[in-house]
Amino acid sequence: MAIDIAFKLCHCISIWAENNSTISSSNNKSNSSNHNNYSKLNVNNKRKCCSSTKTNSRHYSSAHTQQPAGPVREIQIDPYIILDEDLKYVYDDIRERLLVGTTQSELNEIASYYFDGQGKAFRPMVVFLMAKAINYHLNKESSALLRKQRHLALFAEMAHSASLVHDDVIDQSDYRRGKPSVNALWNHKKVTMAGDFILSSASIMIARLRNDEVTILCSKVCKKNY
Secondary structure: OHHHHHHHHHHHHHHHHHHHHOOOOHHHHHHHHHHHHHHHHHHHHHHHHHHHHHHHHHHHHHHHHOOOOOOOOOOOOOHHHHOHHHHOOHHHHHHHHHHHOOOOHHHHHHHOOOOOOOOOOHHHHHHHHHHHHHHHHHOOOOHHHHHHHHHHHHHHHHHHHHHHHHHHHHHOOOEEOOEEOHHHHOOHHHHHHHHHHHHHHHHHHHHOOOOHHHHHHHHHHHHHHO
């Protein structure tokens, strides 16, 4: 589910950025008629070539598939090594966004408690991997696009952590990630407000992307978490 959502979000952002950055060229319109005429002249030659090529391809394909399959080589890749630069400052960026979002020092302290860099950052990792794959296939990797995709990665971690904060209140757990939970350090009312603050900060960040489809998908993520 997380991989599916990450793919959809990154794909929406990539396509949206591509559409916004596309500038229509008048030269393409003027050359289109010449291109069509050139294509008509060569269509007969292409058909002749295709008929002979199909016959050779079928023969090669059937002969090739009859060969015994060799052992498949397994290649182990550590995604955390590939994404070292992308993940390095994820928690720093989140803490910075929370800091500028409130003037209440205690609220910021509670909200930032789980963003100490001790988490696995699995959700941002999935978003970054999907973003890299989509950018490679679309041949799109502008700084503006990467910034928007990074916002998606931050949102994924912030929405997840907000649900953990609320879970601590409901479950009354004493420990989380090897340290006392927020529920054990602060009262329920303050912890609940901190979880709401994290989620609202993440939602504002996504709304500023001004992409309705991404906003709808992110709202579905929040609905699944709660």
